[in-house]
Amino acid sequence: MNSLKLSGRHLLRIADLSTDEIMGLINTAERFLEISEREIKKVPTLRGKTVVNLFFEPSTRTRTSFEIAGKRLSADVINISVQASSVSKGETFKDTVLNIAAMRPDVIVVRHSSPGAALYASQIAGCSVINGGDGAHAHPTQALLDLMTIHMHKKRFENLKVSIVGDILHSRVARSDINALSRLKADITLCAPPTLLPKRSEVFGARVTHSIEEAVADADVIMMLRIQQERMAQGLFPSLREYAEYFCLTPKVMEKAKKDVIIMHPGPINRGVEISAEVADGPYSLILYQVTHGVAMRMAALYLLCVGEG
Amino acid sequence: MNSLKLSGRHLLRIADLSTDEIMGLINTAERFLEISEREIKKVPTLRGKTVVNLFFEPSTRTRTSFEIAGKRLSADVINISVQASSVSKGETFKDTVLNIAAMRPDVIVVRHSSPGAALYASQIAGCSVINGGDGAHAHPTQALLDLMTIHMHKKRFENLKVSIVGDILHSRVARSDINALSRLKADITLCAPPTLLPKRSEVFGARVTHSIEEAVADADVIMMLRIQQERMAQGLFPSLREYAEYFCLTPKVMEKAKKDVIIMHPGPINRGVEISAEVADGPYSLILYQVTHGVAMRMAALYLLCVGEG
Amino acid sequence: MNSLKLSGRHLLRIADLSTDEIMGLINTAERFLEISEREIKKVPTLRGKTVVNLFFEPSTRTRTSFEIAGKRLSADVINISVQASSVSKGETFKDTVLNIAAMRPDVIVVRHSSPGAALYASQIAGCSVINGGDGAHAHPTQALLDLMTIHMHKKRFENLKVSIVGDILHSRVARSDINALSRLKADITLCAPPTLLPKRSEVFGARVTHSIEEAVADADVIMMLRIQQERMAQGLFPSLREYAEYFCLTPKVMEKAKKDVIIMHPGPINRGVEISAEVADGPYSLILYQVTHGVAMRMAALYLLCVGEG
Numbered sequence: 001m002n003s004l005k006l007s008g009r010h011l012l013r014i015a016d017l018s019t020d021e022i023m024g025l026i027n028t029a030e031r032f033l034e035i036s037e038r039e040i041k042k043v044p045t046l047r048g049k050t051v052v053n054l055f056f057e058p059s060t061r062t063r064t065s066f067e068i069a070g071k072r073l074s075a076d077v078i079n080i081s082v083q084a085s086s087v088s089k090g091e092t093f094k095d096t097v098l099n100i101a102a103m104r105p106d107v108i109v110v111r112h113s114s115p116g117a118a119l120y121a122s123q124i125a126g127c128s129v130i131n132g133g134d135g136a137h138a139h140p141t142q143a144l145l146d147l148m149t150i151h152m153h154k155k156r157f158e159n160l161k162v163s164i165v166g167d168i169l170h171s172r173v174a175r176s177d178i179n180a181l182s183r184l185k186a187d188i189t190l191c192a193p194p195t196l197l198p199k200r201s202e203v204f205g206a207r208v209t210h211s212i213e214e215a216v217a218d219a220d221v222i223m224m225l226r227i228q229q230e231r232m233a234q235g236l237f238p239s240l241r242e243y244a245e246y247f248c249l250t251p252k253v254m255e256k257a258k259k260d261v262i263i264m265h266p267g268p269i270n271r272g273v274e275i276s277a278e279v280a281d282g283p284y285s286l287i288l289y290q291v292t293h294g295v296a297m298r299m300a301a302l303y304l305l306c307v308g309e310g
Numbered sequence: 311m312n313s314l315k316l317s318g319r320h321l322l323r324i325a326d327l328s329t330d331e332i333m334g335l336i337n338t339a340e341r342f343l344e345i346s347e348r349e350i351k352k353v354p355t356l357r358g359k360t361v362v363n364l365f366f367e368p369s370t371r372t373r374t375s376f377e378i379a380g381k382r383l384s385a386d387v388i389n390i391s392v393q394a395s396s397v398s399k400g401e402t403f404k405d406t407v408l409n410i411a412a413m414r415p416d417v418i419v420v421r422h423s424s425p426g427a428a429l430y431a432s433q434i435a436g437c438s439v440i441n442g443g444d445g446a447h448a449h450p451t452q453a454l455l456d457l458m459t460i461h462m463h464k465k466r467f468e469n470l471k472v473s474i475v476g477d478i479l480h481s482r483v484a485r486s487d488i489n490a491l492s493r494l495k496a497d498i499t500l501c502a503p504p505t506l507l508p509k510r511s512e513v514f515g516a517r518v519t520h521s522i523e524e525a526v527a528d529a530d531v532i533m534m535l536r537i538q539q540e541r542m543a544q545g546l547f548p549s550l551r552e553y554a555e556y557f558c559l560t561p562k563v564m565e566k567a568k569k570d571v572i573i574m575h576p577g578p579i580n581r582g583v584e585i586s587a588e589v590a591d592g593p594y595s596l597i598l599y600q601v602t603h604g605v606a607m608r609m610a611a612l613y614l615l616c617v618g619e620g
Numbered sequence: 621m622n623s624l625k626l627s628g629r630h631l632l633r634i635a636d637l638s639t640d641e642i643m644g645l646i647n648t649a650e651r652f653l654e655i656s657e658r659e660i661k662k663v664p665t666l667r668g669k670t671v672v673n674l675f676f677e678p679s680t681r682t683r684t685s686f687e688i689a690g691k692r693l694s695a696d697v698i699n700i701s702v703q704a705s706s707v708s709k710g711e712t713f714k715d716t717v718l719n720i721a722a723m724r725p726d727v728i729v730v731r732h733s734s735p736g737a738a739l740y741a742s743q744i745a746g747c748s749v750i751n752g753g754d755g756a757h758a759h760p761t762q763a764l765l766d767l768m769t770i771h772m773h774k775k776r777f778e779n780l781k782v783s784i785v786g787d788i789l790h791s792r793v794a795r796s797d798i799n800a801l802s803r804l805k806a807d808i809t810l811c812a813p814p815t816l817l818p819k820r821s822e823v824f825g826a827r828v829t830h831s832i833e834e835a836v837a838d839a840d841v842i843m844m845l846r847i848q849q850e851r852m853a854q855g856l857f858p859s860l861r862e863y864a865e866y867f868c869l870t871p872k873v874m875e876k877a878k879k880d881v882i883i884m885h886p887g888p889i890n891r892g893v894e895i896s897a898e899v900a901d902g903p904y905s906l907i908l909y910q911v912t913h914g915v916a917m918r919m920a921a922l923y924l925l926c927v928g929e930g
Contacts (some may be wrong), residue, residue, distance in 0.1 A: 036414040040358030042386070048660030050688060060390055067414050068360060071386040076662070076691040080680055091888035098885060099681055101689050102911035104656040249369055267409060268401035291412035346724040350668030352696070370700055371719055378670060378723050381696040425854060580710035601722035 003038055007308035009187040010122040011130045011200075011301050013138035014176040019183055023091050026148045029293065035072055036295055045113065045161035046075035049106040049306050053079045054097070054121075056112040062132050062142075065291070066106070066109050069298035076259070077304075078105070093117065094124060101125040106306050110134070128305040142266055143176030145297040146212050149290050150221055153262050157184035163215040165191040165247060166225030169198050169236075173266045178206060191215035192247070195236040212247050216257045224249055227274045240273050250276045262286050315523050316620040320432040321440045321611050323448035324486040329493050335565075339603065339610035343490040345382055346605055356385035359616050363389045364407070364431075365440045365442070366422040372442050372452075375601070379608035388415070403427065404434060411435040413557060416616050418445070438615040444483050452576055453486030455607040457494075459600050460531055463572050467494035469484065473525040475501040475557060476535030476584050479508050479546075483576045501525035503557070505546040522557050526567045534559055534575040537584045537614055550583050560586045564594070572596050627928035630742040631750045631921050633758035634796040639803050646768045647914065650918035655692055656915055666695035669726040669926050673699045674717070674741075675752070676732040681887065682752050682762075686729050689918035695926075698725070713737065714744060721745040726926050748925040750842070756792050762886055763796030765917040767804075769910050770841055773882050777804035783835040785811040785867060786845030786894050789818050789856075793886045794845055800828060810836035813867070815856040820832070832867050836877045844869055844885040847894050860893050870896045874904070882906050 006021065035041055051070040053063050063079060070077040082096060088136070093112070100108060101124070109130045110118040115137035118239050122129035133139040147157075154160055162181055168174045168190055175198075181188055188206035189195060197208065215220060227243060237243045249263065263275075263284045271277045280287060316331065333388060345351055356584060361380040363373050373389060380387040392406060403422070410418060411434070419440045420428040425447035432439035443449040457467075464470055472491055478484045478500055485508075491498055498516035500507060507518065517527050525530060547553045547612070559573065573585075573594045581587045626641065634642070651773060655661055671690040673683050683699060690697040713732070720728060721744070729750045730738040737759035742749035753759040767777075774780055782801055788794045788810050795818075801808055808826035810817060810858075817828065830834050836842060847863060857863045869883065883904045891897045900907060 038358070041360060041414065041416075042358035048658070048662035050661060050691070052684075060392065064362075064390060064410070065390055065413060066389060068386070068415075071360070071388075076688070078684060078687055078691070080684060082680065092891065095888055095891075098908055099911050100684070102908040103915050104661065104684060104912065105688075106661075268405060271402065271405075288408055288412040291409050292414065295413050348668070351670060351724065351726075354666035370702065374672075374698060374700060374720070375723060377698055378696070378725075381670070381698075578715060581712065581715075598718055598722040601719050602724065604721050 005055065006304040007306070007310065008128060009305060010128055011140050011305060012118050012122060013131065014140050014143050014180045017140075019222050022144070022180055022184070024295065025144055025300050025304065026151050028304060029148050029297040030152065031146070032299040032303070033293065033296040033300070034291065041072050042074060043072070044074045045303060046070065046073035046306055049075040050104065051077045051107045051109065051302060052073045052100055052105040053077065053097065053109045053132070054082070054100055054111070055080065056082045056093075056110075056117070059111055059133065059293070062111065065294045066132065066298050066302075069295050069303055072217045072295070073299055073302060075106075093120070097121045097125055097246075101127060107302055130301055130305070133172060136170050138176055139172045140176055141294070141297055141301055142173045143180055144225065144301070145290055145294040146173070146177055146264060146266070147180055148293050148297055149264060149286055150262070152293070153286065154220060157181065157186045160186045160220050161189070161218055162186045162221040162223065163189040163191060163219040164223045164225065165212055165215055165249065167196045167227055167231060168192050168225065168232065170228065171225045177223065182206070189215050189219065193237055193243075196231070212249065212253055213256050216249070216253055216261075218258060219261055220258065222249065222257070222261060222263045224263065224275050226266065226268065227270055243272050248272070248274060248276055249279050254279060257284070264290055267291065315618065316614040317616070318438060319615060320433060320438055321450050321615065322428050323441060324453050324490045325589075327450075332454070332457065332490055332494070335454055335607065335610050335614065336461050338614060339454070339607040340462065341457050342609040342613070343603065343606040345609070346602065351382050351385060353382070354384045355613060356380065356383035356616055359385040359417070360413075361385045361387045361417045361419065361612060362410055362415040363387065363419045363442070364392070364410055364421070365390065366392045366420075366427070369421055369443065371601070372421065375604045376442065376608050376612075379605050380612055382605070382611055383612060384610065385416075403430070407431045407435055410488050411437060415611055440611055440615070443482060446480050448486055449482045450486055451604070451607055451611055452483045453490055454611070455600055455604040456483070456487055456533065456574060456576070457490055458603050458607055459574060459596055460572070461601070463596065464530060465535055467491065467496045470496045470531060471499070471529050472496045472531040472533065473499040473501060473529040474533045474535065475522055475559065476524055477506045477541060478502050478535065478542065479506045480538065481535045487533065492516070499525050499529065501557070503553075504548055506541070522559065522563055523566050526559070526563055526571075528568060529571055530568065532559065532567070532571060532573045534573065534585050536576065536578065537580055554583050558582070558584060558586055559589050561588050561592075564589055567594070574600055577601065625928065626924040627926070628748060629925060630748055631925065632738050632742060634760050634763050634800045634897075635844065636856050642664055642764070642767065645762070645764055645917065645920050645924065646771050648924060649764070649768050649917040650772065652919040652923070653913065653916040655919070656912065661692050662693045662694060663692070665923060666690065666693035666926055669695040670724065671695045671697045671727045671729065671922060672720055672725040673697065673729045673752070674702070674720055674731070675700065676702045676713075676730075676737070679731055679753065681911070682731060685914045686734070686752065686918050686922075689915050690922055693913070693919055693922060695922065713740070717741045717745055721747060723770075727922055730780065745808060750921060750925070756790050758796055759792045760796055761914070761917055761921055762793045763800055764921070765910055765914040766793070766797055766843065766884060766886070767800055768917055769884060769906055772913070773906065774840060777801065777806045780806045780840045781809070781838055782806045782841040782843065783809040783811060783833055783839040784843045784845065785832055785869065787829055787847055787851060788812050788845065789816045790848065790851065791845045795805045797843065802826070809835050809839070811867070813857055813863075816851070832869065832873055833876050836869070836873055836881075838878060839881055840878065842869065842877070842881060842883045844883065844895050846888065851884050860890075864893050868892070868894060868896055869899050871898050874899055877904070884910055887911065
């Protein structure tokens with residue numbers, strides 16, 4: 001792994017990372033996973049480093065995951081929640097970032113509703129920036145923890161059959177996952193109503209189906225996506241009930257699945273809409289492991305950006 | 311105290327604790343009290359432990375008390391404030407707890423408006439849960455700090471005359487205090503308008519009076535409760551002014567009291583409603599000591615749940 | 621510096637400090653500045669001390685600056701944001717301060733919209749209080765970081781020509797700066813529309829002009845102040861555009877300035893209103909250095925109040 005030099009760089013989107021770098025992050029995160037299982041869940045690795053969570057939209061789970069990750073590495077973590085109101089008070093995104101940067105953090109985690117916000121922050125901050133989600137664009141640590149979860153349970157990506165089911169069009173996670181999985185030579189199937197699929201040209205030659213039974217049939221990995229109710233208002237599907245009738249992952253649909261399939265979901269889940277409670281809480285589900293892996297992956301990202309080699 | 315084994319357990323309500331365990335918590339908290347008086351207010355006891363304050367309703371004082379308690383023991387403390395809005399976004403209480411638990415905290419302090427929320431969290435979290443207040447049901451660390459305050463000043467509970475005055479019906483603290491004090495063989499008097507008293511069957515044989523003079527007369531301990539203005543809207547008493555006329559602890563009422571009486575109040579106080587400013591700030595009042603003791607009691611609770619014997 | 625005894629005292633307003641104490645704070649802050657440039661940005665100086673940021677109005681930048689300052693000195697920092705709503709719930713400012721104080725912090729940083737709030741807190745808290753801004757009254761750490769910035773770049777105050785431009789009437793920073801600079805024997809010019817100037821008697825014999833060109837002409841230091849849009853509604857100036865036409869610091873105005881002038885602004889800036897983007901981001905601007913210096917000055921203040929000599 002001596003080719004893994006992320007120190008002083010940024011983590012903005014999966015497409016910026018080489019496959020070596022992706023594997024380096026996964027391997028580092030898998031090593032860090034054990035720290036959270038210890039009696040004393042803390043190592044001094046990032047003592048004296050300052051991590052700022054700069055969140056322009058609320059996201060309790062992502063913020064908490066980065067905060068716990070930073071603290072388990074002994075970094076100082078500062079949470080900043082910028083409401084729409086105070087931005088309207090006159091300070092630009094640029095000035096907010098420049099001001100925080102002037103306080104000399106080592107890493108700024110930026111969460112913002114506008115695509116490109118984290119990229120822009122990285123160009124002006126003078127320190128490492130992690131994209132903690134920028135609109136529908138990218139959310140690389142979520143994609144990386146998905147890959148880590150697959151890697152831990154399947155030990156390979158090549159020729160692995162991965163089915164992604166749900167609102168692919170609006171999912172920043174789906175885009176990042178598709179990009180990485182196709183580069184890692186997985187065999188991808190996308191499943192959604194036609195209104196929730198991206199353009200053909202954007203899906204990297206993945207197979208497309210509108211039948212969840214077909215998507216599930218011989219998948220090694222099923223990645224479910226969250227349905228956002230606001231899409232219904234936009235007329236992209238008629239009702240949650242009708243969506244669920246065709247695309248919910250139920251025990252009945254699971255009868256078609258392989259016995260060693262794994263089920264993932266980036267959360268928060270809508271029980272009974274895109275996934276039934278029985279399946280979400282059932283034996284194939286790795287949904288909560290993803291959360292555990294998320295802390296380890298954020299530890300890996302903070303560590304590699306601050307300190308260096310994997 | 312080698313019978314005190316709380317490690318890995320929960321702290322949900324006073325009724326779950328044996329009197330030995332209550333005394334063990336009090337003794338441990340009394341030992342911890344001194345840490346907050348040192349020049350260096352910090353011990354490494356819980357280094358590498360993660361404490362999550364998971365608050366579904368705001369409570370600055372309880373949250374701050376747990377946060378300071380955790381940090382003085384060198385734990386990492388993460389504050390999560392869940393607004394009604396984000397719960398309405400679709401994630402259930404269950405999923406929120408499961409997600410936080412998947413990040414491997416050692417203790418989750420749950421504050422929620424619904425009775426039973428902390429109990430349910432304890433059944434699914436896989437780590438220790440402390441009830442930081444669940445509706446009108448229980449708030450055990452508040453009850454324990456009350457007991458600690460009594461113990462520090464009176465050195466005993468048996469045959470101690472304790473009068474509890476105010477909105478006993480809606481007070482989670484009162485229920486817990488009554489439970490513990492009656493088991494510790496204190497002699498309890500309850501004083502309130504009939505509309506703010508619980509049913510006879512729930513008060514463990516305590517004496518009941520509607521006269522504050524009578525309640526105060528030969529009490530060793532007077533515990534005042536907070537009047538919540540929203541009860542007035544429910545028609546439970548006519549006005550704050552009329553309530554104050556009959557049930558406010560004033561210097562005049564205090565003329566009836568013993569010279570070594572102590573006055574307590576869980577806070578926040580309504581000056582001039584249930585307690586006059588002169589009495590709240592006066593020589594018998596231990597109200598601010600209760601706050602100081604609260605930090606020590608939360609240190610004791612975190613310590614005993616995480617590490618073990620008292 | 622052995623005359624600098626701030627330990628156990630408060631930092632409420634510049635006028636309370638002797639010039640020796642001001643210089644002691646500046647010298648201490650200049651020494652601390654280097655810590656934030658290290659690989660390991662942390663010293664154990666305030667380990668086991670508790671700093672509470674008690675903010676009754678939001679101020680992300682001031683809160684963040686104190687939080688980072690405290691953490692780089694290894695203090696435990698607790699943030700408390702008190703909304704108007706919970707104050708209306710019945711607890712007075714007094715009781716909130718007394719309660720926090722009962723948890724035994726070493727320093728409380730108070731931010732409040734009412735002049736005198738920090739002073740009152742200091743009279744009842746029993747620990748050191750720092751005024752983090754109280755209405756239009758005082759904001760001493762901001763004034764001190766301004767002085768530090770001048771000192772670092774000009775090495776002296778005596779006979780230094782300092783022009784302060786903008787809404788001097790409503791600026792807590794301007795008042796503190798004018799007080800300190802006049803005591804340090806700087807040569808002060810104030811520049812604003814007549815409606816935004818304080819009374820003659822309050823400006824310590826400073827020169828007054830309504831022409832920004834004149835204010836800039838032979839200044840060594842230009843301190844720009846933020847225009848608050850709400851002043852417009854009060855009829856104090858007709859429009860932001862008209863204000864900008866006469867008082868904006870533009871490249872054209874800067875043609876009149878000395879080649880070694882420095883430009884400061886307490887932030888957040890209104891680009892294109894009181895200062896143009898080119899000037900704010902240009903070579904004379906020290907605006908972001910002020911933010912960096914702010915962390916060092918707050919480290920100095922926390923250190924000197926908690927530990928002692930400079």
